[in-house]
Amino acid sequence: MATVTAAAGSGDGADGGPKLWGGRFKKPLDPEMEKFNASIGYDKVMWSADIDGSIAYAKALAKTTIISEAERDKLCEGLEMVRKEWSVGQFQIVPSDEDIHTANERRLTELVGDVGRKLHTGRSRNDQVATDTRLWLRDRISNISGLLKETISAFNEQAKSNQTVMLPGFTHLQRAQPIRWAQWLLCYASMLKRDFDRLQEVYNRTNVCPLGSGALAGHPFDIDRDFLAMELKFDGITLNSLDGTSDRDFVSEFLFWSSLTSTHLSRMAEDLIIYSTKEFSFVTLADEYSTGSSLMPQKKNADSCELIRGRAGRLTGHLTGWLCTLKGLPLTYNKDLQEDKEPLFDSVETITSLIKISCGVIKTLTVNPDKMKAALSSEMLATDIAYYLVRKGVPFRDAHHVSGECVQLAESKNTDLDKLTLEDFMVVSAKFESDILDIFDYEKSMEQYNAKGGTGSKSISWQIDVFEQWLKTN
Structure with a gap:
């Protein structure tokens, strides 16, 4: 069977190279349109994926009897030759290569002859x-x-x-x-x-x-x-x-x-x-x-x-x-x-x-x-004052308000929250007792947050263990 090729100038690119789609066109692409249309400059990174897909497609074509097993083998061998050229940096892109697909198919056909033109049967870019x-x-x-x-x-x-x-x-x-x-x-x-x-x-x-x-x-x-x-x-x-x-x-x-x-x-x-x-x-x-x-x-x-x-x-x-x-x-x-x-x-x-x-x-x-x-400072424990009062039976909203009054008192005295005396605290609320002074301990403050996910030491250990187990299984 004679091979049908495009007539010169029919659907060629600006460089004169034939296009896969050129049969219905009389004039070549404008040079600027050639550059505007091409993606080979960046999609060439997919050269290996394109070859993998083409090898699988050649095998599938052979299952339909569109190509023979011998043609399948020739196509697969040719595609592996194209892969080698890419892998060692010897593949030469020519101006008519619009994209990685046309580049690989063009080179395949150069290597194996007209059987390379059968690879695209039923397939679209x-x-x-x-x-x-x-x-x-x-x-x-x-x-x-x-x-x-x-x-x-x-x-x-x-x-x-x-x-x-x-x-x-x-x-x-x-x-x-x-x-x-x-x-x-x-x-x-x-x-x-x-x-x-x-x-x-x-x-x-x-x-x-x-x-x-x-x-x-x-x-x-x-x-x-x-x-x-x-x-x-x-x-x-x-x-x-x-x-x-x-x-x-x-x-x-x-x-x-x-x-x-x-x-x-x-x-x-x-x-x-x-x-x-x-x-x-x-x-x-x-x-x-x-x-x-x-x-x-x-x-x-x-x-x-x-x-x-x-x-x-x-x-x-x-x-x-x-x-x-x-x-x-x-x-x-x-x-x-x-x-x-x-x-x-x-x-x-x-x-x-x-x-x-x-x-x-x-x-x-x-x-x-x-x-x-x-960088830690005692006003960061103002919430702990509220929690102290909650543990004394005070509703949280009331406890929050009282704690704010304690902060305000410290500011009015131009001192830190942990420098207030027991008498100062008792002026704000009769619920305060001598143990209020014990809350100004950063380590103790963090240790109350041991519910899972918190910053307490037990919770931290639990989180670390969760990640270690996750890393082992993923």
């Missing part, structure tokens, strides 16, 4: 790119999950090493109640554990195979889609061909996940930026995660944390921009969907680096227990 993106992202999610576990472990190990260290807990950035440093660490470990759990859900919805959906209507040659899913280690197949080619929920979910996770890391970074200032001096960042000033030799800047905080905004921007692109698209595939790649690829790279840097910061962080303890 619409279901191909959806498959490649899922394969690519699936692998990255697995890598990120491992990094998250390492970071959660770093927080937990620091908590184990600092269970007796105390510091002010803050609300509204005002000193509120004394807490343990381990409680602060385990708070962020809890956030990241939720992020880990959410990421597994994103993985599950990503790990679904759209291949065999064709351009939109389905596959005309009774392709075995369950076989394709099995070959590519997907959990199952998409249920509807229209949805299979146009669905980018998994991209949206990952961009949201990245934005939320980076928000958690940004909050951690902000705390550490504050805590590492000379005014606080609660912690000292390692030199490996700090930079200096080009003018002021004394400066040690928490630039690792500032960049974590800054790049969180970038990830939120990717999410917002992508949702604005997606919101008005009619079914099914539209070229607008190509705009998912750059925010997705950058989000994967950015969140990966944020997690790595955050892990390094926590592992190498130096805690200054004396500075933390020195």
